[in-house]
Amino acid sequence: MSKWLERQPDLLARKLEHFARLSPEDIEALDRIWRRKSVTAPPQDDIVRQGDPPGGVRLMQAGWACRYRMLADGRRQILSFFLPGDLCDLNNFVLRRMDHSVMALTPVRYTMLGAEDFDSLTTRRPRLMHALWWDNLVAMAIQREWTVNLGQRSAVERLAHLLCELYVRLHVIGLANGGAFDLPITQVELADTVGLSPVHVSRTLKDLRERNLVQLHRGKLEIFDFQALSSVALFRPDYLHLAAEGAHLAANA
Amino acid sequence: MSKWLERQPDLLARKLEHFARLSPEDIEALDRIWRRKSVTAPPQDDIVRQGDPPGGVRLMQAGWACRYRMLADGRRQILSFFLPGDLCDLNNFVLRRMDHSVMALTPVRYTMLGAEDFDSLTTRRPRLMHALWWDNLVAMAIQREWTVNLGQRSAVERLAHLLCELYVRLHVIGLANGGAFDLPITQVELADTVGLSPVHVSRTLKDLRERNLVQLHRGKLEIFDFQALSSVALFRPDYLHLAAEGAHLAANA
DNA sequence: CGAATCGTTGACGTAAGTCAATTGCGGTGG
DNA sequence: CCACCGCAATTGACTTACGTCAACGATTCG
Numbered sequence: 391m392s393k394w395l396e397r398q399p400d401l402l403a404r405k406l407e408h409f410a411r412l413s414p415e416d417i418e419a420l421d422r423i424w425r426r427k428s429v430t431a432p433p434q435d436d437i438v439r440q441g442d443p444p445g446g447v448r449l450m451q452a453g454w455a456c457r458y459r460m461l462a463d464g465r466r467q468i469l470s471f472f473l474p475g476d477l478c479d480l481n482n483f484v485l486r487r488m489d490h491s492v493m494a495l496t497p498v499r500y501t502m503l504g505a506e507d508f509d510s511l512t513t514r515r516p517r518l519m520h521a522l523w524w525d526n527l528v529a530m531a532i533q534r535e536w537t538v539n540l541g542q543r544s545a546v547e548r549l550a551h552l553l554c555e556l557y558v559r560l561h562v563i564g565l566a567n568g569g570a571f572d573l574p575i576t577q578v579e580l581a582d583t584v585g586l587s588p589v590h591v592s593r594t595l596k597d598l599r600e601r602n603l604v605q606l607h608r609g610k611l612e613i614f615d616f617q618a619l620s621s622v623a624l625f626r627p628d629y630l631h632l633a634a635e636g637a638h639l640a641a642n643a
Numbered sequence: 644m645s646k647w648l649e650r651q652p653d654l655l656a657r658k659l660e661h662f663a664r665l666s667p668e669d670i671e672a673l674d675r676i677w678r679r680k681s682v683t684a685p686p687q688d689d690i691v692r693q694g695d696p697p698g699g700v701r702l703m704q705a706g707w708a709c710r711y712r713m714l715a716d717g718r719r720q721i722l723s724f725f726l727p728g729d730l731c732d733l734n735n736f737v738l739r740r741m742d743h744s745v746m747a748l749t750p751v752r753y754t755m756l757g758a759e760d761f762d763s764l765t766t767r768r769p770r771l772m773h774a775l776w777w778d779n780l781v782a783m784a785i786q787r788e789w790t791v792n793l794g795q796r797s798a799v800e801r802l803a804h805l806l807c808e809l810y811v812r813l814h815v816i817g818l819a820n821g822g823a824f825d826l827p828i829t830q831v832e833l834a835d836t837v838g839l840s841p842v843h844v845s846r847t848l849k850d851l852r853e854r855n856l857v858q859l860h861r862g863k864l865e866i867f868d869f870q871a872l873s874s875v876a877l878f879r880p881d882y883l884h885l886a887a888e889g890a891h892l893a894a895n896a
Numbered sequence: 897c898g899a900a901t902c903g904t905t906g907a908c909g910t911a912a913g914t915c916a917a918t919t920g921c922g923g924t925g926g
Numbered sequence: 927c928c929a930c931c932g933c934a935a936t937t938g939a940c941t942t943a944c945g946t947c948a949a950c951g952a953t954t955c956g
Contacts, residue, residue, distance in 0.1 A: 459791050461877050467791040484776045489784050489882040523737045531742050533786050538712050538720040540793035541838030545912070574932065585794030587913050592936060596913095608921090624714045629742040800946070829902065840945050845904060861953085897956100904951070912943085919936070926929085 394453040394496040394574070395430055401563045402449075402475045408562060409524035416518040419511070423449065428501045431455075431494040438492035444482040446502045450474055451500035454574055458582070459490040468583040470533060471495075471556070475563050480508075480526040496574045524631070531629040540585045542622065545594045550586045550623035553604060557613060558627055569610050569613035573606060598622075647706040647827070648683055654816050655702075655728045661815060661886050664778035669771040672764070676702065681754045684708075684747040691745040697735040699755045702729055705826055706751035710808040711835070712743040721836040723786060724748075724809070728816050730756075733779040749827045777884070784882040793838045796877065798847045799839045803876035806857060810866060811880055822866035826859060851875075 403417050408489060412420075414426070428451055431437050437448070437455060455472040469490060470477060483505050511519045532555070539548050559603060560566040577595070581588040598604050603619045605612045613619055620627075654841070655677060656670050665673075678693070681704055684690050690701070690708060708725040722743060725731060731745060736758050764772045792801050813819040831850070834841040852856050856872045858865045866872055873880075 457787075459787065461791070461795060462879070463877065465795045467794040469787050469790055481776055481780055484773065485780055485884055487881070487884075489884070490787065498870060520737065523734055527734055527738055530783060530786070533783070534710075534712065534722050536744065536790050537722055537793060538714070541720040542714060542718045578934085582794075588934090589914080589936080590912055592934095596768065596936080607876065622793075624716065626715070628740070629737055631740075631742070831902080841902095842904080842946080843944055847943090849904080900953105900955085902951100902953075905949085907947090909946070910943105911945085912941105914941070915939090917937085919934100921934085922932095924929105924931080926927105 392497045395499045397424065397428070398449045398474065398564065399424070404523040405563050406525065407477045408610060409528075409631075410517050410520065410521040412517060416515050419515050419518060422502070422611075423501070423507070424451070426501045428499050431498045431500075433494050433498075434494055434562070435498075436491050437494055437498070437500070438478070438488055438490075439490045440488055442488050444479075444485060444488060444557045446504055447480060447482050447508075448472075448478040448492075448500045449503055450476045450478070451499045451501060453502075454495040454496050455490050455492055456495055456575075456579070456583075458628050466582045467504045467585070468579060470529070470536070471583075473559055473563065474565070476529070477522065477525065480522065495579065528629075529629050531631065545584075545586055545590055546597055547623050548586070549580070549591065549594050550598060550603070551617050551625050552580075552584055553611065553613065554616070554620045554623050554625040554627075555630070556611075557616065558630055558632075562632065569616060571611055572609055573611040574609050644752040648752045650681070650704045650752060651679065651727065651817065652677070658736070658816050659771070659774040659778065659800050661869075662781075662884075663770050663774040665770060665774065669768050672768050672771060676754070676756070676760070677704070681752050684751045684753075686749055686751075688746050688747045688751075690747055690753070691731070691741055691743075693741055693744045695741050697732075697738060697741060699757055700733060700761075701725075701731040701737050701745075702756055703729045703731070703752045704754060706754045707748040708745055709748055709749050709828075709832070709836075710743050710745050715824050719835045720838070721832060723782070723789070725838075726812055726816065727818070729782070730775065730778065733775065748832065781882075781884050784884065789835045789883045798837075798839055799850055800845055800876050801839070801894075802833070802844065802847050803851060803856070803872050805833075805837060806864065806866065807869070807873045807876050807878040807880075808883070809864075810869065811883055811885075815885065822869060824864055825862055826864040827862050864884045 403412060403420050406420070407414060440459070450472045452474050457469040458466055459469060460466050472492070473556070508519070535555070539551050541626045543551060557566055557569075557571060560571045561565065564570060577591045578588045584591070586594070595606055602614050603622065604614060619625070656665060656673050659665060659673070693712070703725045705727050710725065710731075711719055711721040712722060713719050725745070761772070766773070788808070794806050796804060810819055810822075810824060813824045819822060830844045831841045834844045837844070839847070848859055855867050857867060858876065872878075
């Protein structure tokens with residue numbers, strides 16, 4: 391089995407504990423959800439397609455996916471990355487058609503949640519639901535920060551910022567070791583994320599490499615100096631709304 | 644009194660009816676909220692400041708405001724516009740500090756909503772609450788579309804797209820007459836919205852003017868050919884999730 | 897009427913895009 | 927095992943869209 395499909399048992403609880411203190415019962419409830427029947431998708435597969443009716447909330451359990459939107463002439467913008475423990479659109483039930491697609495970047499495993507799940511969580515595990523809302527608000531804040539990234543930052547700053555953000559997010563779910571993590575996406579995908587051409591992404595990565603900040607080699611990203619990288623990126627982790635521990639984590643690394 | 648501070652009575656109901664069929668009781672409930680004690684702010688005033696605790700949800704009643712975020716070196720990105728009938732962050736209660744600021748662009752009037760309001764709406768006026776969630780999801784979709792805008796579109800496309808979007812949004816609340824509406828922001832603010840320099844905004848507006856698409860003169864925007872403008876912008880109104888009527892509206896103009 | 901603010905224009909600089917050739921690499925099959 | 931393929935990444939030469947700087951109009955407001 392691909393390493394990408396393995397579910398880490400307490401990954402979600404670990405993340406949510408940054409947002410609210412969870413009781414043993416909360417963790418137990420999370421665990422039951424985590425063990426449910428899951429679905430897998432191969433890389434490049436569209437999990438959700440623009441124009442489809444929503445069909446429920448997806449809880450990502452393993453692998454990377456991304457949300458993207460295409461223009462009529464074929465240009466593509468990647469709008470967000472879904473990492474293990476992420477929810478795709480907490481409120482999905484409300485709208486009638488998806489205005490974007492979601493694609494697997496690696497082999498992906500996820501499980502579906504229905505409106506009933508959230509109803510029952512709201513009444514029976516309010517703390518947990520509170521943490522899910524928090525997580526949702528952080529997702530919105532990330533979206534805003536990407537807007538800042540594309541609107542204001544230069545190529546180097548943009549890429550550096552993205553890498554800082556991914557590092558912190560992956561660290562929170564225990565998928566970053568030291569300064570390194572798996573970055574299973576091509577430079578074309580990176581380009582569609584940061585709004586640059588693929589060749590300029592290549593050049594910019596080279597630049598970052600030559601400054602001894604990071605190295606991306608065969609899908610593995612190594613950060614040599616997180617402090618320096620975040621200062622190049624003008625990275626301020628406040629928008630990730632981590633509790634004290636997490637902020638501290640982001641500061642060191 | 645400034646024209647910007649006048650509350651249009653059924654503006655909010657008009658918008659929400661695009662999202663859900665409202666009962667007379669729903670409309671009555673909306674109306675009671677709309678008539679509450681309101682607060683005003685002068686142009687340029689920060690209504691919410693980055694770092695502050697949230698302090699409740701604001702329902703915009705009149706005037707324009709914007710959400711923005713600053714980088715350490717002074718660059719500013721405008722993240723969204725708040726128009727009459729918009730809610731600032733439905734879930735605000737959850738987080739502890741604001742990661743962005745909100746500033747009045749014109750004289751602004753708004754009213755505060757507390758968690759109790761939403762609790763009571765959820766139990767007593769579920770249809771209405773549903774419409775508010777819908778509105779919130781549309782706000783998120785707009786944020787994503789801005790990401791697309793900044794990441795993929797050229798200067799002309801970007802500005803054209805912004806104008807199309809504003810036209811549709813203003814039309815929905817009855818603030819667009821024919822092809823024209825008030826656009827009470829400077830070119831510097833436009834620039835910080837679309838991630839261009841102010842002088843390039845000026846040139847790009849000139850370009851659009853010379854193509855006989857739009858004219859912006861003394862805070863009044865006139866759209867001469869919405870079809871042509873949206874095709875220049877690659878504007879697809881799907882992300883605004885209007886009901887059939889609204890989609891049709893966007894198509895014609 | 898004058899000061900401040902906002903918009904416009906021109907000349908010039910630069911970051912990023914485009915095109916195209918080349919290299920590296922992992923998988924496949926003979 | 928090596929030859930071949932296909933994809934991803936790199937590099938160089940050249941183009942272009944947009945930024946910067948600075949001067950100059952226009953409009954608003956006291």
